Amino acid sequence: ISLSKLGTNVDTDLLVKGLSVNIKQFSKIARELDKKNLKILMLDEPTASLNKEDTKLLLEALKNIASKGTSIIFISHRLEEITQLCDRLTILRDGDVVANYSRDEFNTDRIAIDMVGKQVVKVLRKRDKNKGKDLISFNSIEVDYGEKVIKDVSLNVEEGEILGITGLAGHGQEIFGYGLMGLYGMKGEVFFDGEKIRPGDIPSIFSKEIYMLPDERKEMGLLLEESTWENITFGAWQRNKSFLNHKNIEEYAKTMVEDLNIKVSDIYQPVRELSGGNQQKVCIARAMTIEPRILFIGEPTRGIDIYSKELILDMLLKMNKEKNMTIIISSGEIGELKRVCDRIVVMFEGEIFGISGLVGSKRTEIARAIFGADKFSSG
Numbered sequence: 001i002s003l004s005k006l007g008t009n010v011d012t013d014l015l016v017k018g019l020s021v022n023i024k025q026f027s028k029i030a031r032e033l034d035k036k037n038l039k040i041l042m043l044d045e046p047t048a049s050l051n052k053e054d055t056k057l058l059l060e061a062l063k064n065i066a067s068k069g070t071s072i073i074f075i076s077h078r079l080e081e082i083t084q085l086c087d088r089l090t091i092l093r094d095g096d097v098v099a100n101y102s103r104d105e106f107n108t109d110r111i112a113i114d115m116v117g118k119q120v121v122k123v124l125r126k127r128d129k130n131k132g133k134d135l136i137s138f139n140s141i142e143v144d145y146g147e148k149v150i151k152d153v154s155l156n157v158e159e160g161e162i163l164g165i166t167g168l169a170g171h172g173q174e175i176f177g178y179g180l181m182g183l184y185g186m187k188g189e190v191f192f193d194g195e196k197i198r199p200g201d202i203p204s205i206f207s208k209e210i211y212m213l214p215d216e217r218k219e220m221g222l223l224l225e226e227s228t229w230e231n232i233t234f235g236a237w238q239r240n241k242s243f244l245n246h247k248n249i250e251e252y253a254k255t256m257v258e259d260l261n262i263k264v265s266d267i268y269q270p271v272r273e274l275s276g277g278n279q280q281k282v283c284i285a286r287a288m289t290i291e292p293r294i295l296f297i298g299e300p301t302r303g304i305d306i307y308s309k310e311l312i313l314d315m316l317l318k319m320n321k322e323k324n325m326t327i328i329i330s331s332g333e334i335g336e337l338k339r340v341c342d343r344i345v346v347m348f349e350g351e352i353f354g355i356s357g358l359v360g361s362k363r364t365e366i367a368r369a370i371f372g373a374d375k376f377s378s379g
Contacts, residue, residue, distance in 0.1 A: 014147075021049040021216060022169040029058070033065070041065070042073040045276065047081060048303035049215075051169045051332035059085050077115075077277075077305045079108045091115055116307035123314045125162070125340045132159030134191075135326050136210075136294060141188030143175045143350075150175060150350035157294075157328060162320050164337035165330045167347035173330045175350075177212045177296030180205065183220075192294075213287050215298030215330070217276075221283045224272040228264050229253035231271045231282050236289040256285040260315070261308055277304035284312050288319060294326045295319070301333060313340055 016024060025046065032041060043062075047055045062085060066072050076082055082089055089101040091114045099114040101107075112120055134156045143150045150172050157163050167173045179186030182200030190197050192208055214220040223231050232253050237243040243252070253267045260281045264274060271282055280303060287295055300316065301309040317340060319325045331337055337344050346353040 022051065022054045025049045026054070026058070038070050040071045040073065042075070044075045045077070045303045046074070047076065047078060048276070049299075051167075052334070053168055055081065077303070079111055079306070082106075082111075083108060093117060112306055115305060118307075120306050120310055123310055123317060123339065125317055132161075135159035135161075135193060137189075137191045138176060139189040139191070141179065141186055141190065143172070143179045143187075144185035145172055145175060145350065146170075148350075153350065153352060155345065155352060157326060158342075159326055160320065160324045161343070162316070162327045162329065162341045164341035164344040165328065165347060166332060166334055166337055166344060169332070171347045172350045173347040174215065174298055175347075177298065177328065177330065178214070180210070180296070181212050183214075209291075209293040210296075211287060211290050211292035211294070212296040213283050213298065213300070215302065217280055217283050222271055222279055225270060227268045228257070228262070228271050228274070228282060229267040232256055232267075232285045233289055234286060236286070252289070256289070260285055260311055277308060280304055281308060281312065284315065288315060291319070291323055292325065294328070296328045296330075298330045299333075300329060300331065301336060309336070316340065 016027060019027070025048075029043070029046060032038070047058060050058060059081060062072055062074070072085075074082070074086055083106045087103050089099075089106065089111070090097055091099040091101075091111065093115060099111075101111070136157050138153065138155045140152050140154055143153070153172075153175070155176060165173045165176070175184060175186075178184045180190060180199050182202060186199035190199055192210065197204060197208065218224065223234060226234075229249060233243055233249050243249050250267065256262070257264060257267060262274075262281045262285070263278050271279055274282065280300075284300065287297065297316075300312055304312070313336060316327055316329075320327055329337065329341065334344075
């Protein structure tokens with residue numbers, strides 16, 4: 001019943017570990033709604049793992065819940081959601097209250113400046129139409145995806161390209177990185193730099209300098225009991241022998257903490273004690289430290305503030321430009337993908353639709369669902 005209140009339907013007999021990230025999030029919120037005489041509901045970044053459509057469902061559900069007498073404290077970095085949902089807004093920066101707004105005073109530009117203490121400049125990539133050869137190719141692959149199998153999917157990624165993959169949650173935008181790394185069962189031909197590689201053969205994949213940063217950081221991307229510096233430099237010593245020297249590690253980790261604005265007491269603080277956004281930046285720092293030829297990265301800006309988002313996007317652009325790193329980003333943040341990617345691929349029910357080729361009523365419907373009716377044009 002509580003899940004239906006949130007506008008989503010799921011087989012309640014399924015194990016949670018097999019659910020997608022967005023359904024897991026809905027399940028957590030539904031658990032709280034199931035409590036009797038609920039007076040106050042506090043939600044901390046509830047939309048961080050949701051795409052545009054799921055976010056819309058959740059916000060409408062929360063409005064309905066509030067109309068029936070439950071007070072909601074909604075903690076979020078997403079200004080569009082705050083202004084849609086909230087009656088009052090309090091802005092915190094470095095632990096201090098810096099501003100309060102009522103609904104009739106909402107102004108996203110002013111709010112953004114209050115949040116970070118300065119004007120935020122959005123990064124924008126200057127695209128190079130002359131990219132390199134195909135660096136990695138997936139040819140008619142088959143992937144075990146939850147309760148179903150995705151078949152006959154092909155994708156070529158060019159060397160030095162930033163490729164975005166997006167779509168509604170549960171439609172397969174993460175299958176390439178997860179399948180290649182063996183987290184999903186993958187069959188079919190995969191070629192890297194002209195050489196056939198076997199999905200799930202981690203030693204061979206790592207030796208070819210292919211790295212994946214999963215979207216589920218806490219569960220799969222972090223050594224939670226270890227220090228911040230250990231998480232940043234984990235695995236990098238194989239490529240940088242200077243990291244065998246603790247002084248070099250310490251100096252490097254401090255530089256990364258400063259460059260990515262990671263909020264820690266010191267580099268020895270256990271990463272489990274950091275906020276979700278700062279844990280995410282630690283993962284990004286490790287990817288930058290490893291410097292792979294190909295980086296698969298899921299939801300790189302999920303759950304972090306608008307200033308840190310631009311820092312991370314800028315770092316990804318620098319890695320691409322300075323190291324010629326090929327980057328494959330799976331994300332529901334279509335606005336960000338449009339700013340930094342050479343191409344964007346839309347996944348729908350396990351099929352690939354290139355944005356530049358979106359034609360026909362069905363594809364138009366898909367694009368409108370993902371990008372918004374007011375922003376989509378079939379050209």
